Amino acid sequence: MQAMLVRLKEKLLSSSDIPSCDIDKLIDELVTEDLLTLYNEGQLKSDKTRKHFFKQKFNFVEPKQIYLGTDTADKERFCQYVPVKETLASLFRQTSVREQYNQSKMLDSVDKVMEDIKDGTCSTQNAIFHEHPSSLSIMLYQDAFEVVNPLGSGKKKHKILAVYMTLDTEQIQQEIKRVLPELDGNKLQDVVNHLCFVVGVQKTQDLALVEVTDLQDFLFPIQCRKLLMDFKQRASRGQVDETPIEITFTPLPPHDSLYEQPSTSYTPSSSDWLSMFQIPWERMPAALLHAASNKEKAPLGPRREFVRNVVAAMRELCPNPNLADCGEVAKQIFSKHSLTFGDFSEEGEQLGKGYSSLQRQLKNRVEHVNRDSVVHRIRQPQKNTAEEELNSCTVKKVRCKVDSYGCINWQPTSMPDGETTESLEMKRNVLLEKFQYGGPNSTDLSDVDNLMQETYIYQRQMINACPPPAISDIEVEWPYLFTKRGLCNHFETLTGIDISSRLSECLIGKSKRIVDYFQKQTLKWNADVQALLKEIEATPATNNKTAISAILLTMKYFKEKENSLFILVDETSTKMSIETEQTLPATPRLIMLGDKLLTSAKWMVSIEGKVTHCIGQELDFAAALSALFGCFYVFNIEYQESASATLELIQRFFVRINPEGTKCAAKYGTSRKTGSTVKRKIENVNPHVHTFLQSLTEFEWKTSN
Template sequence: MQEYMDANKCIDELLKQLEEERRNVRSALKVGDKGEQLWAQCGVDWGHFSWRSFLGQICPDNENMAESHLLRDMRDAIAGVLPDLPDEVVKSVEETLKALGATTSDDLKYIKENDLLPVLKPIQARRLVAAWTQNGHSSPVRLLSSPSTSSSPGSSTITSSPSGLQTSLIPDWVERFEIPWERFPEELMQNLERQKRPSARQRREMVRIVVSEMMKLCRNPTKQNTTEIAKRMVTKYPKSFQDVIDGDVIGPGYHSLVKQLQSRVENVKRPDTPKVVKRKAASDHDDDTDEIPAEQKASVQDTYGCVSWEPKYLPLSETVESQLEKKEEMKKLFKKMNYRIDLVKELVKCTYYTQRKDINKGASIQKLCEEWPFLFNEVGMAEHFQELTGVNLIETFLANVDKKGARLLKFLRYVDAQKRKQVLDALLKLQTEKGQSNRCSQEVNEMLLLLLAHFGEKEQLLFRCVEMTSQAEDVEMDDVPPTPFIIVCGSSCFSAETFMLSIDKNIVNDKISSFTSAICLMFGSYFCFNIHYPVELRSTLEFLQRCFFSINPERGTKVESKKKKVLPVNPRVLSLITDIADHEWI
């Protein structure tokens, strides 16, 4: 009776893992000698394991669930080789594989090219068959989709891909690979066990050791392989390896280690590269977050970082007529200028559905200014931004400046300025400008100017100074970019007392009282009005987004460029975050 209860408990746990994490079968079922005996009694053949037959024997009612998981695994195996295949073609391939009797990923190695020609083009069929045959003969694969924890340093650690990402085919050597913890210098291991970050020197030595061991098993590790291994290391020692700045994890947290491992792999492989093959010269644009095909812009650039980009339904208490009434009420309040802030917040929140409809349909900035004037005001934009992203625009920025600003400034002043001439030049310039001002709060101004210098991005693309007494109609707009832009009414952002915001060459707010508010409104405009980051400011804006506005998507981009490659985190942003983390004395 006890064995029956134990078996039922294991089955319940197994089904839970299938539904929530779909972990590796062998890892999920190895529960000790007693558990192995139970699985053996159930007829489990690890060489040709089938969820359908296994669950059918133990729990016949779950046969349909098993079939569903088999279809999903089969779909992932196809997508792993042909990711751009249309859904209807994928379904046809699935039906063909089912008709041929394929029930496990292991069966795919027996598929022939002719079997797939009725539903695929010859090249597509050959690619699938070649990949599956290679995996079956020399490097068995498993299907992964969610992360699992690391085991002890001396054991082989098995992890999965991040939840929500496309399932990948992981080679057997990666499964078998053991992180060579025992080969790491004692000083490094002491830091890891004490949850301290290793020094740059220790980290480089560690990367050399890990890559050396990797390449004993595989002479050409892919980025997918190094990502799996980096995830294990970060999971084991998150305090030491995660990409963080003052406790906030950047992206999934392991990209900087992946970058180091992959760079080392490329360096080791380079002597084997034929000299007649010319490598493309690296450019400043090659390592940044760039564009994807135009037809995918809405899903990646516009919805990037949003939790409610386009609500499907009006609030239950609202009608089309009530939305129009509230919109007219806001127009009247905006003209009076003596409105109650709490009332405006409530009206903006209630009409959020209609605002998003107008914005997403492509209404011009000028039209939006006329119909929804509070969207360009600090109170209204902050409320809209909160609904759109789940982030409080002003409070989040100020809290992060208090938390991280001083450390960032110390790094830029005392470390970066010694290495980068443009940062030193910017530092000297702003010290002169600060001397002309008697205003107290200058941290945000200095931080932004030094960030621009660090990334080599031009401040003229972000803001411009005009006469202190200038009115909106006096500002010459010919040289102003169409992206969100700050007009500084004064000789510098340190001395100015009034600022304006321009979007699409229209001044949409000419009464901004501080540079901090201007930065928040400028940044919020990119998200509220579906505007992508300009390539020339991509690094500064993403750094602000991730570190100061706490918008940290693991996938996608808000940058438009000419390339199709999309990187989850801008490498230059990642490098700065890593450099700051490495200087613990700051």
């Protein structure tokens, strides 16, 4: 740099008449104002400080990243978008831009002379420009260019696309003109432009939120006060037009009034003989009396003997008590000796009503003693066959207890403090914007968790609507519910259970117990279970093998098909290819990616024929099962009958949700023995599940002693 200045000075002295003092002064100016020197000092010395300077001084509008989805290789794709509204606002902060805009509106077209694009047919015949003369006239265009490649933009895949939009300011202009008719056209347009493009006013109702500081640079103080007073008075009288919100918040009826359909639990019997019946406590075996006095579990032999004695006493008053009658008797026994006769999990949690197994044991004894008496077994004939019932099914018009089964916060009835329908809608839009820019990975942001928690009542309002909304509609409005984290957080608020932690803690230990239960009694099981045990033994150990094995073994035990809960696809499959190539069922399925179910290491969840949740490859089978199971509760989905026993086992044994009744309300199902359609017995606790858990406990007790 110094050598260049020396040569410049020599050239000026030899070839010009400029006095040497002026040349020296010029050289000194170049030295002190050297751009290269300034560039490496002060605010421009680093990339970070330069960007900060540009944002401050040049009205920089930062691009936003928008999530586009996944490509055919299942890789997330994004694009960079420079917001149009912020760009226009940045432009209209410049006085020269506002002046040019005002001048363009004031110029009259010369007849038969085309001076600008506004003189063309598309502009002169445009209805918007006639109705709203102050509208921004924007020309859409795109142009691709390359800044470093001399071969042109065709050699690269990145192009720049500029998109603009038309904003309507006519109505706002009329509001201001009505209050301040003395404003000239230029001043009025300046005020409107500033309100629309700088302050952010988009509709007339926003005018009530304008403050004095927003107008003081354009109007006199008294004019500002006149405007603000008028805006607020009209808003308080409801004279300002409002744009309706797309999703309105209509409080649901009280929780109890939702249950217009029959519950899956039993109605107490009204049989007259029950009022006269007395439990024969004096006929309790000695071992059972000892267990009851010590509040211990009833031994199996003495319990069966007492059941026979109770049924004998019942049949003296009623030859054939029905299931509800047996339930009333079991309830009386349970109320006196709950710890001896009750149904409890190994964690001490009551299963359902607590006396379902005793009720079923009493009923089984009744049917056994009446097996040779045709008269005592006659029941009312069925009104409809199974096929007629299935054909008569219609979309339910009211919610029932199955929807809120196992939930403690199914439909909140009061708004969070300080929230309104409008504020919740604004937060929903913020969530949509965050998901649009960040995609599923943005669910890890702490403010997303807070916003989802604050809008929980709004989410339930849509999900609990009747008729139920399609899953695809819920995904459009609440995309974070279709991420594993968002779904599990919602499940925790809904049920009070952190399903991710619960399954992570329980699945490994309890799965090993189930696998041991089957492996140590190989010859006891049918051919399907034995074949699966051989496959498990031949499969190399993985982190997920034990958990997957346990679920598959219980499905074989319950004689439920694997495809009623799982779908196996190639490990290279993507969301797009699965939806294209597979016929996905309406009820939830866990899609297992791999050569076989036992070795799968990637998972997805499908509902209503679409892939809804993609489980990250870094997560394990417990996380995948959490997402699958959570969908039934979050989206009010009943267990499919074809996998109802396995799902109830997961519910009661692993997740430990133990309410009364069942989440499978199907009246008809497929017989596991014959394959034909049969009428299902609606039980408080699935008897197959209860028997399995009881057998597992007894086996472990025997083998441990």
